[in-house]
Amino acid sequence: MQQILDAILAGDTPAEDFAALPLPESYRAVTVHKDEVDMFEGVPTKDKDPRRSLHVEDVPLPELGPGEAYVAVMASAINYNTVWTSIFEPVSTFGFLERYGRLSPLAARHDLPYHVVGSDLSGVVLKTGPGVHSWQPGTEVVAHCLSVELEHPDGHNDTMLDPEQRIWGFETNFGGLAHIALVKANQLMPKPAHLTWEEAASPGLVNCTAYRQLVSKNGGDMKQGDNVLIWGASGGLGGFATQYALNGGATPVCVVSSDDKADICRSMGAELIINRSEEGYRFWNDEGTQQNPREWKRFGARIRELTGGEDIDIVFEHPGRETFGASVYVTRKGGTITTCASTSGYMHEYDNRYLWMNLKRIISSHFANYRESWEANRLIAKGRIHPTLSRTYGLDEVGQAALDVHRNAHQGKVGVLCLAPEEGLGVRNPEMREQHLTEINRFRGV
Known part of the structure; x- marks a missing residue:
């Protein structure tokens, strides 16, 4: 791997020299093990510790198939799907690998007793x-x-509707938290030249997800002037949704849980902010068995107070069970609730009278197709949308990085250095970078 790293760090190694580099028989990777899927049995979700289940070890280099590429991974990032994989919830990902493995002899490579995780990379x-x-x-x-x-x-028509659609590094093996990743060539996009390796790796999954969910015609189809309610507006998904709303001429109504998170939203240019913790909204009773419509109404009144009497055109929904009833209620007549992820629970409950009689729409959104992903990455490369990276760990510290995300002890995205020996490398356009340093570093150290 040292020869490969040296060629990358040189910055001017010709393509033919890269093609001639010897490939290792094995590489360093972050894995979970199939024989440990029951290790957290009986442990409450919040107490499950990814540091116990995520292993950093050498694994064999898989066979390279048609239409695929090996990528030397300089940096990656943590997503909620990495957390879910590490705590084996809501199901073990080895079921995904087993089903994929039955598809074809080539897909059988993925069905292994270990799973190399990670759904982001730059390299x-x-x-x-x-x-x-x-x-x-x-x-x-x-x-x-x-x-x-x-x-x-x-x-x-939309590649997300392919019956064999999967999320790489979650429903497939050989993901990005490693020194080498195996990807399909149609997953690749140009690295934004003004960003470091860790900054370039961090938008990936969440940026593309936010673009489809809010901007694309397959999601919210946002237009200028829309009022957009964004839950977790300074988080991994919400931080990009807030940027897209502002960049696209909409008005974000940012829901956050602390003053620090509110300050991040303001620094992005958002003006309408609701601090849930400060205002004390309780959409459910203490047992979590019944919702409180009076709190929906109080929340809706607060939104109208901020917007000058207008209701929400689009709700950017991802917490799920905890917030969904309120989201449906506060959406304007004929408005849209776009939903993905459900990090607070998948069994959503809402009062259908407010949906049905007011002609509101619930649109499901899951990641993005290649075109949408390309457009989202293009906006990063043009400096219109910026990374939300707050902290970067080394590969050997990946368990702690995942724990931070699991416990919501982070802002924006948490990065992981893979082959990159230190932060700050990989910038090819320093002049452009200088123009956007404030935005690039907005989440740093928060």
Whole structure:
């Protein structure tokens, strides 16, 4: 791996030299083990510790198939799906790998007693399989996490509808929290030249998810002037939704849980902010068995107070069970609730009278197709949308990084250095970077 790293750090290694680099038989990776899926049995979700289940170890380099690429991973990031994988909730990811493995002899590579995790990366193409012509060894890239087969017609209007759609590093093996990753070539996108490796790796999953959920016609189809309610507006998903609302001429109503998070939203340019902790909204009773419509009404009144009497056009929903009833209630007649993730619980409850009789729409949104991902990455590369990286760990500290996200002890995104020996490397356009330093560093140290 040292030869590979030296070639990357040189910054001017020709493509033919990259193509000639010897590949290792094994590489360093973050894994969970199939024989440990019951290790947290009987432990409450909040007490499950990813430091116990995530291993950093050497694993064999998988076979490179047609249409695929090896990428030397300089940096990656933590997402909630990494947390879910590490605590084996809501199900063990080994079920995903087993089902994928039955698809074909090539897919059988993924069905292993260990799972290399991670759904983000920035790095350099090392080698491509047969049929790949758009990406050459030595190209600096980021990867989105959509893995598709596209042998069925359903995926050819929107690849997210492919029956064999999977999230790389979560529902497939050989993810990005490693020194080398195996990806399909149609996951690759150009690395934004003004960003460091860790900054470039961090937007990936959440940026593309936010773009589809809020901006794309497949999601909220946001337009200028829309009032957009954003839960967790300074978090991994919400931090990008807030930027997209501001960038697209909408008015974000940012829901946060602390003054620090409110300050982050203000620094992005948001003016309408609700501090849930300070205002004490209690949408459920203490037992979590019954919702309180009076609190929905109080919340809606607060929104109208901020907007000058207007209701919400689009709700950017991802907490799920805890907030969904309120989200449906406060949306204007004919408005839209876009939903993904459900980090507070999947069994949503709402009063259907407020949906049905007011012609509101609930739209499900899951990650993004290649076109949407490309557009989201293009906006990063043009300096219109910025990373939300707050802290970066080394690969050996990945358990602590995942624990931070599990306990919500973080802002924005948490990065992980893989091959990169230190932070701050990989910038190819320092002039552009200088123009956006404030925005790039907005979440740092918070």
